[in-house]
Amino acid sequence: MDKEQKAIERLKLAAEMSETYYGKPLIVTTSGGKDSDVCIALALAAGINFEVQHNHTTADAPETVYHVRDTFRRLEAKGIKCTVNWPTYKGASVTMWSLIPQKLVPPTRLMRYCCSVLKEGGGAGRMITTGVRWAESASRRNKRGIYESLPHDLSKKIIINNDNDDKRQLFENCRLQAKRICNPIVDWTDNDVWDYIRSEHIETNPLYxxxxDRVGCVGCPMAGRKGRQFEFTRYPTFERAYIRAFGKMLEERTARGLPCDWQTGTDVFHWWMEDGVLSGQIGFEEEQE
Structure with a gap:
């Protein structure tokens, strides 16, 4: 069985489990990136009943926002329900720029609080799919599977890396109200993704x-220093927004009597961009932990 057919079969099983255990259609999540576009196309090819959801991070590039809107218009014309989830924190609406002062530290590779608040809030208590792939990072091969359960107690998480894994029956019959996840293209390479996009004439984000080579929040630390510099050259408004947020973060730290050697939001931005480390600031990550 080729990878396309395997992915379709995984989506069919996920849709069946969603209807059986949740009584609701499968949710296909989209970030506005190529992997999400492929998952949507595969769900259409599978002929399953599904919805589409997008978590608006408030830090997405304009092209990503427009691409998601265009995608939703096409899907809604087919009768598919599409939803945009706006982020909340502690019961209130939040943006990247208001979240940073509340967290008191900049988001980093080690402290990716922005992901948990802005990107991962939708689909609670539902069966969802994502475009996660092992090829994206070495850690994902150990931490992500074809099928996953995500209970509140993460020590009870089930990860299945084989379509015929013996644990799959346990996963399918588990009636705990945990978020269940299907990653239908988890074993696809970058070439597999682009080959499918070209063969099926899938419209993708114009940023590619x-x-x-990746689509995500502008300024994401996971993009690396050169990637972020490229993004801020294209989107200087986002750079100014981060600097303002860092300035408010410093004001909040001062108001709470917390130690701080940075003087301005610009100082924080330069440290955050790895242009240089100011004395005493590395300890902030240890403080947060």
Whole structure:
């Protein structure tokens, strides 16, 4: 069985489990990136009943926002329910710029609080799919599977890396109200993704044609220093927004009597961009932990 057919079969099983255990359609999540576009196309090819949801991070590039809107218009014309989830924190609406002062530290590779608040809030108590792939990082091969359960007690999480894994029956019959996840293209390579996009004439985010190899929040620490510099050159408004947020973060730290050697939001931004480390600031990550 080729990878496309395997992915379709995984989606069919996920849709069946969603209807059986939740009484609701499968949710296909989209970030506006190529992997999400492929998952949507595969769900359409599978002929399953599904919805589509997008978590608006408030830090997405304009092209990503427009691409998601265009995708939703096409899907809604087919009768598919599409939803945009706006982020909340502690019961209130939040943006990247208001979240940073509340967290008191910048988001980093080690402290990715922005992901948990802005990107991962939708689909609670439902069966969802994502475009996660092992090829994206070495850690994902150990931490992500074809099927996953995500209970409140993460020590009870079930990860299945084989379509015929013996644990799958346990996963299918588990009636705990945990979020269940299907990653239908988890074993696809970058070439597999692009080959499918070309063969099926899938419309993708225009940023890929502008030199971007990933699509995510502008300024994401996971993009690396050069990638972030490229993004801020293209989107200087986002750079100014981060600097303002860092300035408010410093004000909040001062108001709470917390130690701080940074003087301005610009100081924080330069440290955050790895342009240089100011004395005493590395300890903030240890403080947060």
């Amino acid at each position: 044609a502008c030199g971007f």
